[in-house]
Amino acid sequence: MARRPNGRAVKKHRSYTVDEAARTLNVTKGTVRRWMKDGDLPALTDQRPTLILGHDLIAFLDGRRRDRKTCQLHQAYCFRCRAPGDPAYGEVEIKLDTNGAGMMEALCATCTTVMHKRVSASRLPELQAKVKVTIKQAPARIGESAQPCPIGHFKKAR
Numbered sequence: 001m002a003r004r005p006n007g008r009a010v011k012k013h014r015s016y017t018v019d020e021a022a023r024t025l026n027v028t029k030g031t032v033r034r035w036m037k038d039g040d041l042p043a044l045t046d047q048r049p050t051l052i053l054g055h056d057l058i059a060f061l062d063g064r065r066r067d068r069k070t071c072q073l074h075q076a077y078c079f080r081c082r083a084p085g086d087p088a089y090g091e092v093e094i095k096l097d098t099n100g101a102g103m104m105e106a107l108c109a110t111c112t113t114v115m116h117k118r119v120s121a122s123r124l125p126e127l128q129a130k131v132k133v134t135i136k137q138a139p140a141r142i143g144e145s146a147q148p149c150p151i152g153h154f155k156k157a158r
């Protein structure tokens with residue numbers, strides 16, 4: 001059972017009651033009502049039953065996903081704010097490994113939590129155009145293979 005509401009199950013050209021939308025997305029009716037109440041999900045509330053247009057529902061789910069996950073190049077996801085965070089003071093630090101892959105570290109401008117994300121070295125000039133970048137070259141470690149998994153890398157770094 002999928003935990004994340006799946007917008008792909010929604011049909012663009014049909015309309016949904018709260019109950020149908022909840023069942024289609026595998027969420028509770030309360031969740032759907034909250035989406036409507038918070039004002040982000042448009043619904044035809046001047047009629048009974050209240051109807052949600054499939055096309056509005058898809059746009060809402062897309063928007064939510066984008067807001068929550070997508071960072072611009074100079075931003076990183078802040079786990080505390082649960083949103084993309086701007087680097088505090090417009091400064092980031094990049095640790096480059098020997099493969100030319102970089103790990104960006106910055107403080108969230110909102111809550112100063114440390115944020116990390118992977119940045120390819122080829123995008124550094126683009127990044128430097130937006131924020132002040134301090135580059136730290138990781139010392140070459142002989143005999144140690146590259147760690148391809150970002151999760152593994154993250155655990156290891158802690």
Ligand SMILES: [Zn+2]
Nearest residue numbers: 078081108111
């Ligand atoms: Zn934050």
